Amino acid sequence: MDSLVLFCTGALIAGGLFWFVCVLGPAEQKGKRAVDLSGGSISAENVQDNYKQYWSFFRRPKEIEKAEKVPDFVDTFYNLVTDIYEWGWGQSFHFSPSIPGKSHGEATRLHEQMAVDLIDVKPGERIIDVGCGVGGPMRAIAAHSRAKVVGITINEYQVNRARLHNKKAGLDSLCEVVCGNFLQMDFPDNSFDGAYSIEATCHAPKLEEVYAEVFRVLKPGSLYVSYEWVTTEKFKASDAEHVEIIQGIERGDALPGLRSYSDIAATAKKVGFEVVKEKDLAKPPANPWWSRLKMGRIAYWRNHILVSILAAIGIAPKGTVDVHEMLFHTADYLTRGGETGIFSPMHMVLLRKPESPETASS
Ligand SMILES: C=C(CC[C@@H](C)[C@H]1CC[C@H]2C3=CC[C@H]4[C@H](C)[C@@H](O)CC[C@]4(C)[C@H]3CC[C@]12C)C(C)C
Numbered sequence: 606m607d608s609l610v611l612f613c614t615g616a617l618i619a620g621g622l623f624w625f626v627c628v629l630g631p632a633e634q635k636g637k638r639a640v641d642l643s644g645g646s647i648s649a650e651n652v653q654d655n656y657k658q659y660w661s662f663f664r665r666p667k668e669i670e671k672a673e674k675v676p677d678f679v680d681t682f683y684n685l686v687t688d689i690y691e692w693g694w695g696q697s698f699h700f701s702p703s704i705p706g707k708s709h710g711e712a713t714r715l716h717e718q719m720a721v722d723l724i725d726v727k728p729g730e731r732i733i734d735v736g737c738g739v740g741g742p743m744r745a746i747a748a749h750s751r752a753k754v755v756g757i758t759i760n761e762y763q764v765n766r767a768r769l770h771n772k773k774a775g776l777d778s779l780c781e782v783v784c785g786n787f788l789q790m791d792f793p794d795n796s797f798d799g800a801y802s803i804e805a806t807c808h809a810p811k812l813e814e815v816y817a818e819v820f821r822v823l824k825p826g827s828l829y830v831s832y833e834w835v836t837t838e839k840f841k842a843s844d845a846e847h848v849e850i851i852q853g854i855e856r857g858d859a860l861p862g863l864r865s866y867s868d869i870a871a872t873a874k875k876v877g878f879e880v881v882k883e884k885d886l887a888k889p890p891a892n893p894w895w896s897r898l899k900m901g902r903i904a905y906w907r908n909h910i911l912v913s914i915l916a917a918i919g920i921a922p923k924g925t926v927d928v929h930e931m932l933f934h935t936a937d938y939l940t941r942g943g944e945t946g947i948f949s950p951m952h953m954v955l956l957r958k959p960e961s962p963e964t965a966s967s
């Protein structure tokens with residue numbers, strides 16, 4: 606009898622563990638498994654120190670730290686979060702408005718396809734993905750448009766992940782990925798037929814610098830669309846709750862400082878672009894972009910327990926628990942940013958590089 610009870614208890618524990626790790630492990634369809642979480646290019650024993658280093662950025666005055674150190678700090682951030690993002694969100698590191706009757710995956714694809722439809726590229730043309738992550742949007746866009754997409758990211762680990770995914774998807778003949786800084790790109794002038802950036806240029810300390818680089822590499826007459834992270838007209842710097850939310854978003858998302866929606870078109874014009882269209886895609890009648898984030902709260906608790914167990918038994922790097930906790934709070938700040946309407950991650954701007962400098966509007 607005793608051995609039967611022991612056997613049943615053991616079987617239940619083993620079954621429960623299998624369910625928790627293997628069934629619940631890949632929080633997102635086709636995503637990474639919890640047991641594969643790493644610190645990107647950072648070795649396991651250095652994850653915790655790098656996490657501390659990441660936070661030290663926010664303890665120093667912005668003016669000193671800002672410009673030249675930002676790409677390194679962003680690189681560290683993506684070493685820390687890339688696996689968790691892939692595990693819990695998927696291969697597209699951005700938001701999209703929810704669409705009734707459509708899954709999150711479908712809504713994500715539509716948001717990505719809209720970007721390439723806006724820049725009007727033809728099959729075989731060459732376009733650039735500015736800040737490409739692990740390439741979720743790149744693959745959707747290449748498959749939809751048959752354009753050749755070159756993605757650039759500052760994070761080497763993401764380059765390797767993106768290349769692996771491109772190959773697996775059979776899209777490596779259309780998709781190329783390079784490691785580099787979008788503030789100083791290694792591409793010649795006038796070499797792309799179009800450009801897009803999805804929730805990436807918010808990492809640039811000065812928007813002007815990245816827009817000027819995109820302007821330089823675009824062929825005259827071609828289009829660039831960007832989905833920008835901004836504070837909206839509802840944000841009041843005198844409101845302590847607003848400030849807390851925006852600072853929470855900046856700290857949990859490696860942002861050197863969120864900019865106002867009103868700066869976007871002005872900056873684009875300053876570097877020579879014509880503004881073709883500007884629209885906040887988060888505004889009604891669009892459905893909330895933050896609903897997926899809010900709905901996931903129970904899953905995040907489960908994920909946190911799982912990450913803590915894996916770190917305790919030495920499968921996940923120690924600092925993973927801290928990084929996960931940071932993201933947990935970030936999800937809350939982002940949701941509050943959406944609900945109050947003071948923040949948008951999809952302020953869309955469509956820009957054209959004039960045919961000749963003379964046709965540029967003042
Ligand atoms: C554009 C950027 C990233 C946007 C989003 C892709 C990510 C912002 C916050 C992230 C997450 C928050 C909570 C995590 C959760 C605790 C964990 O269990 C599973 C992953 C999360 C859901 C994670 C996924 C990606 C985000 C939604 C920024 C950086 C400019």
Ligand SMILES: C[S@@+](CC[C@H](N)C(=O)[O-])C[C@H]1O[C@@H](n2cnc3c(N)ncnc32)[C@H](O)[C@@H]1O
Nearest residue numbers: 697698699736737738758759786787803805808
């Ligand atoms: C939130 S992710 C978005 C990725 C991708 N656009 C997507 O939607 O899946 C931001 C991306 O911008 C990249 N990035 C940030 N700063 C960069 C820089 N200075 N140079 C190149 N890439 C940068 C990051 O490495 C990351 O890949």
